[in-house]
Amino acid sequence: MASDITTVAVLGAGSMGHGIAEVAAIAGYDVWMRDIEESYVEDGLDQLEWSVGKLAEKGRLDEDPETVLSRVRTTTDLETAVGDADLVVEAIPEDLEMKRNLFADVDEFASDDAVLATNTSSLRVSDIARAVGNPERFCGLHFFNPPVRMDLVEVVSGEQTDPAVVDAAYEFVESLDKTPVLVRKDVPQFVVNNVLTPLMEEAGWMLDDGEAEVRQADAAMVFRRGYPMGPFELADFGGLDVFVHSREQWDDPVPECFETRVDRDDLGRKTGRGFYDYEEGDGVDYEPGDGEGFDTLRVEARMINEAARLVGDGVAEPEDVDVAMRLGGRFPEGTCRTGDKVGLDRVLDKLNSLHEETGASRYEPADYLVELVESGRTGEAAGEGFYDYADGGPYHYIDYTLHDDGLLEVVFDREERLNALSTDMLGEIRRLLDSVDTDEVRCVTFEGAGDRAFSAGADITGFTTDEPKDLMDVDETVETIYEFERPTIAKVDGLCLGGGFEILLACDIRLATEESKLGSPEINLGLIPGGGGTQRLVRLLGEPRTKELIFRGEQIDAEKAADWGILNRAVPAEEFDGTVEEFVSDITQGPKTALKVAKRVINDGQDASLDTALAMESQGFALLASTDDMLEGVEAFNQDRDPQFD
Numbered sequence: 001m002a003s004d005i006t007t008v009a010v011l012g013a014g015s016m017g018h019g020i021a022e023v024a025a026i027a028g029y030d031v032w033m034r035d036i037e038e039s040y041v042e043d044g045l046d047q048l049e050w051s052v053g054k055l056a057e058k059g060r061l062d063e064d065p066e067t068v069l070s071r072v073r074t075t076t077d078l079e080t081a082v083g084d085a086d087l088v089v090e091a092i093p094e095d096l097e098m099k100r101n102l103f104a105d106v107d108e109f110a111s112d113d114a115v116l117a118t119n120t121s122s123l124r125v126s127d128i129a130r131a132v133g134n135p136e137r138f139c140g141l142h143f144f145n146p147p148v149r150m151d152l153v154e155v156v157s158g159e160q161t162d163p164a165v166v167d168a169a170y171e172f173v174e175s176l177d178k179t180p181v182l183v184r185k186d187v188p189q190f191v192v193n194n195v196l197t198p199l200m201e202e203a204g205w206m207l208d209d210g211e212a213e214v215r216q217a218d219a220a221m222v223f224r225r226g227y228p229m230g231p232f233e234l235a236d237f238g239g240l241d242v243f244v245h246s247r248e249q250w251d252d253p254v255p256e257c258f259e260t261r262v263d264r265d266d267l268g269r270k271t272g273r274g275f276y277d278y279e280e281g282d283g284v285d286y287e288p289g290d291g292e293g294f295d296t297l298r299v300e301a302r303m304i305n306e307a308a309r310l311v312g313d314g315v316a317e318p319e320d321v322d323v324a325m326r327l328g329g330r331f332p333e334g335t336c337r338t339g340d341k342v343g344l345d346r347v348l349d350k351l352n353s354l355h356e357e358t359g360a361s362r363y364e365p366a367d368y369l370v371e372l373v374e375s376g377r378t379g380e381a382a383g384e385g386f387y388d389y390a391d392g393g394p395y396h397y398i399d400y401t402l403h404d405d406g407l408l409e410v411v412f413d414r415e416e417r418l419n420a421l422s423t424d425m426l427g428e429i430r431r432l433l434d435s436v437d438t439d440e441v442r443c444v445t446f447e448g449a450g451d452r453a454f455s456a457g458a459d460i461t462g463f464t465t466d467e468p469k470d471l472m473d474v475d476e477t478v479e480t481i482y483e484f485e486r487p488t489i490a491k492v493d494g495l496c497l498g499g500g501f502e503i504l505l506a507c508d509i510r511l512a513t514e515e516s517k518l519g520s521p522e523i524n525l526g527l528i529p530g531g532g533g534t535q536r537l538v539r540l541l542g543e544p545r546t547k548e549l550i551f552r553g554e555q556i557d558a559e560k561a562a563d564w565g566i567l568n569r570a571v572p573a574e575e576f577d578g579t580v581e582e583f584v585s586d587i588t589q590g591p592k593t594a595l596k597v598a599k600r601v602i603n604d605g606q607d608a609s610l611d612t613a614l615a616m617e618s619q620g621f622a623l624l625a626s627t628d629d630m631l632e633g634v635e636a637f638n639q640d641r642d643p644q645f646d
């Protein structure tokens, strides 16, 4: 829990309010959930209870559901809700006056040092903060829907917010096990909605101008560019009225295709019809082939331009924009990273030509984009863009730490997609292992971020967008791991599937929690395992079990995997860290050269005849006979002490 916050009041029991109350209760806070009518409070509580029950069913709660629910109290009385609260989070409808009136009352009842936060998604935080006597304690905490599932929270600093309040809010979000992204300036719509809006808006203008069809735009953005939903599908999902309202609020023009539908009350999924017909039609029904001929750069140029505006105006750093778009927009990669890959000069050319053609202000390039291009920082190919690629660029999808004892800990850091292995992530793993100084490393561990997966395999969304050669990146990365000259350990806690399973098979030591599941589901996608997944497995398990696993695409539990010899150990969750530590400590304290030679002889010997393999072993033995490690090992034996290898 955040250090100074123990009691949280959530105002509003609707989908955002009860969701925020739920995540706070799960994190251990005492929660008051308040709404204006008893029936609203009851509905919110019912949904909260249902959701907590579902999490328990899926094994995703650390406590029993009753304990979590016992921390939630409900009321319709504002004073009761906020009187003892250290943090008040408002989640009522997006109406400035309503929010201001509510906060004027909160100001009266809440203690002077309580932090006040709004969950607004489209209003300016500072405009709401003016309702309270001390706007320094007011900030934005923008959760995404549904809060229990979405990892991102935008922490927004208003014009007058005290930095200590921003720090407390940031720490609170971290304590919920969510990812905070700091929005440094109070711009309407913050980061995610600013970058996401042009996706729908620009596709809307193209539809108005007869330059796109609904299915064409959606299929192109999903199957050619890897976005999780097409622009019109997304608009239907979020509600066309919500989109129109958020634009009208700031006097931004609205494409006609949105306006006419809203006028007809065709608001999207919630009314049964929007851009697609969910009642009489087939709903979202575009297919991969529908996307040909759609100008995806036109839509992406608008999003990249917004990202550049946010960075240039000091609202967010490129890393923050990218994390926000990955977690809040479910984008396969951040928009700044996309810009660097596409080429910022192409983006600028596109915007300039559209601006010349139409005169519309939405195509005016952000000053920062122009600055980047004019200074030659046009993206990855130029060595610099939003990011500096001089040393290969920053690591976006893995985290790593090299400890003093020589342990290199590598974390696959793409929790939002169960650590699925994108081309970028696979490249980062290779880059790290190729560039790290092996004299400094004695052992490598690989694990997945979060508590759900080691890795759910290669990134399936990339299968339609990547070149066939890029799909082979799994093989290259798995071989780099297999060939790495120091011992490697796979630490599996959760799902270990497809490419993740292939990485595990390339590791020297494989440890897992008993709850973990392993398998090769590629057959279900009409594929076969890559990255040595057929060959390493058959050498390990023999033909019947290998074929059983691969043909049926089944997941097996860790205990069975240990029985079959795939894993070294499958242990209860509470013993996992200790078990890993024992292996790591033995290896990091072991003789580096002997471990290296042992690994090479065992690996290479498997593919050779017995005679050749034995010859390799003898050579290895002879090589080690004169090393300092051997001298130290023998001396330590003679002196009856533990060896101290360099």
Ligand SMILES: C/C=C/C(=O)SCCNC(=O)CCNC(=O)[C@H](O)C(C)(C)COP(=O)(O)OP(=O)(O)OC[C@H]1O[C@@H](n2cnc3c(N)ncnc32)[C@H](O)[C@@H]1OP(=O)(O)O
Pocket: 228, 330, 416, 417, 418, 420, 421, 456, 457, 458, 459, 460, 461, 474, 495, 497, 498, 499, 500, 521, 522, 525, 528, 529, 530, 531
């Ligand atoms: C040579 C190598 C080839 C391969 O490795 S091929 C890939 C092999 N792997 C698979 O086929 C597994 C695919 N994933 C799944 O079937 C399911 O996931 C699970 C059964 C593992 C878990 O299901 P659930 O608990 O319902 O989670 P969720 O909502 O499906 O996943 C959370 C988010 O993770 C994304 N995700 C999961 N696996 C992958 C993947 N392999 N590639 C890309 N994204 C993936 C989802 O889409 C979703 O994201 P959103 O919340 O935005 O919808």
